[in-house]
Amino acid sequence: MLKRLSKYKTKLGNKKKATIKDIANVLNISPAAVSKALHDDSRISEKTKKAVKQVAKNLNYQPNHLASALRKGKSNLVGVIVPRTNSNFFSSVIQNMEEVLNRKGYNIIITQSNESYKKECANIDTLLFTQVDGIIASMANETVDLSYYEKIKSKGIPLILFDRGENDLNVDYIGINDYESSHMIVEHLVNQGCKRIAHIGGYKHTRIYNNRIRGYIDALGKHHLPLENELLIESNLTTEDGRIKMQQLLKLKKRPDAVYVAGDYAALGALQVLNEQHIDVPNDIALVGFGDEPFTGMVTPTLSSVNQQSSEIGRLAALTFLEHSKKDVVTQSLNKQILDAELIVRESSKKSKN
Amino acid sequence: MLKRLSKYKTKLGNKKKATIKDIANVLNISPAAVSKALHDDSRISEKTKKAVKQVAKNLNYQPNHLASALRKGKSNLVGVIVPRTNSNFFSSVIQNMEEVLNRKGYNIIITQSNESYKKECANIDTLLFTQVDGIIASMANETVDLSYYEKIKSKGIPLILFDRGENDLNVDYIGINDYESSHMIVEHLVNQGCKRIAHIGGYKHTRIYNNRIRGYIDALGKHHLPLENELLIESNLTTEDGRIKMQQLLKLKKRPDAVYVAGDYAALGALQVLNEQHIDVPNDIALVGFGDEPFTGMVTPTLSSVNQQSSEIGRLAALTFLEHSKKDVVTQSLNKQILDAELIVRESSKKSKN
DNA sequence: GTTTTATGGTTAAACGTTTAAGCATAACTA
DNA sequence: TAGTTATGCTTAAACGTTTAACCATAAAAC
Structure with a gap:
């Protein structure tokens, strides 16, 4: 009796959040029963369940996620x-x-x-x-x-x-399927009449970029285009590096007539450089990115890209x-x-x- | 003795994560002491602290955040x-x-x-x-x-x-300071010689957009430019809606010579429309966005905007x-x-x- | 030589749930 | 009528920490 009173006092004082214990006290049942009722356990009568849920709502009860996670061993x-x-x-x-x-x-x-x-x-x-x-x-x-x-x-x-x-x-x-995507891109560029297709790729140690590179190489082979070292460049694929790598490609004696960039941000950098130098995209150099970022449809010219699902x-x-x-x-x-x-x-x- | 044995057994079986109890067992001290040692409590000797931390490392102990959060009442x-x-x-x-x-x-x-x-x-x-x-x-x-x-x-x-x-x-x-930002923008446009400045703003019920609108209106007044209803448009500021609202502005008998858009995405849509209609930006119509999204420096022409810190x-x-x-x-x-x-x-x- | 004060811990309860195990009571079975 | 089964709970322990309160022991103070 005394215990209950003191408990009631502190409860009033701190205005603590309601717990299943509070619900249990109201209904004069055990906290365990409350827990089960709230989880629709079959061993609890419908009547009790309804009562529990009503009281829970009245007390604005919110389950303590921490406690249940601790007990159940999952968060x-x-x-x-x-x-x-x-x-x-x-x-x-x-x-x-x-x-x-x-x-x-x-x-x-x-x-x-x-x-x-x-x-x-x-x-x-x-x-x-x-x-x-x-x-x-x-x-x-x-x-x-x-x-x-x-x-x-x-x-x-x-x-x-x-x-x-x-x-x-x-x-x-x-x-x-990065490997297959590279095939699609190269095939598309070949269909557009491109013959010197460059690839600004990502880091070779990253599997997806490695696959894109392999796809690029194999697709060139499939279409009987020679693989030239100077046309295959590794990049961190930021916009800034896209600019740098594109400038590098433009300095070649024999410029590519298409550039396939493994990321849209880098492709954007490449496009900026091409625009600045008034190179006709796609007629002088065609450009394809990767990722289908929204801005690909916003830039001039709009940028071909690969949707990644x-x-x-x-x-x-x-x-x-x-x-x-x-x-x-x-x-x-x-x-x-x-x-x-x-x-x-x-x-x-x-x-x-x- | 029996209890300990069974405990040891389950521990081997489940390969459970180490707890402070495990550390306590190893050192033959109480879990409480371990807890205190790990928190550098002053009531624990340096020697014990060191030992506890060493054992913790050996057992690959990771504190259970759930338990401590539950106990401390904060997550x-x-x-x-x-x-x-x-x-x-x-x-x-x-x-x-x-x-x-x-x-x-x-x-x-x-x-x-x-x-x-x-x-x-x-x-x-x-x-x-x-x-x-x-x-x-x-x-x-x-x-x-x-x-x-x-x-x-x-x-x-x-x-x-x-x-x-x-x-x-x-x-x-x-x-x-959205209100002040609008002043800056209008002032800048006035300095560029613009006299009919439109504003594609956000929802008036959103405070920041409302402030930008108020700033726009007051700045017009300050520069003795008339406020015209048809030049002040409410938008949800998506790219798509930016397009729509720009088209709306272009249909006016008296077109604006500058448009201040309260968001970069909508400004982009506006820019697309202007580009499509071969309107000279900024000489026919100047354009300013808001937010300084990275793409503002990527589009053609690059888009003036406000950096939001x-x-x-x-x-x-x-x-x-x-x-x-x-x-x-x-x-x-x-x-x-x-x-x-x-x-x-x-x-x-x-x-x-x- | 007794009292005080540090020092370095220990004990036990608590945080709010969940759940295995137990136990009345009622209802059904043979 | 005794025995079984179903229903609807209760009890108590557990999850892993933290912490207030307590307690030895040793050193210092008087």
């Missing part, structure tokens, strides 16, 4: 690591991922690596520290050392990679995580889902003679 | 709500916010409203459910009803708004939250921090005669 939080969010691709992936996961009661924590390996490691620590139930990531350009990702695996937490992934890690991966990638990444979380045995099942990309032909590669 | 998580992340402004704000908060042991959860009021409410629920210690938000365009934000205040959780904020809510706010806003928002979290009394102190913005003049508003 219902999924960590996401992306190089940056201010790209349409990543932000669209995230949006679709979120949609799927929210429906299943998961929330996501987004972190950005800013293409920095160090930041990426810090992000992983942050997410592990926050007890996420899984991590969905796209790796920074810089990342070569994978030991930090091994750390995730060793904790038994599902890890799913998308876009920028690494085969060697042996984890699930969702991405587009961001929505589908986000959806599949989320579903893959959910698949993992269903089974309690954490088998990293090495399931690679490769989607077909779509070439969006715009002005920068559509020659007028066609 | 060290800050929720962030932005209309979208794929804008340079918001992504830069977030990045700077994160930097400041990470240093103080806080992590952030980013959510996007996609300019939808409904999604925004869902985000607030999500964040409250996740037991964040504070919320930093920029409101969706759609948002008019503020009851959901009141919900945050009523929970006693610090709420800080930036960029898109509402005076009426009486909470901390960080933003730029994203880094500083992010930093200040974070610091303001930290200020709140220091005092346990949650006083919403109504502290408005207004920064000066910077006009970046590019080709679209620099007339050749100047």
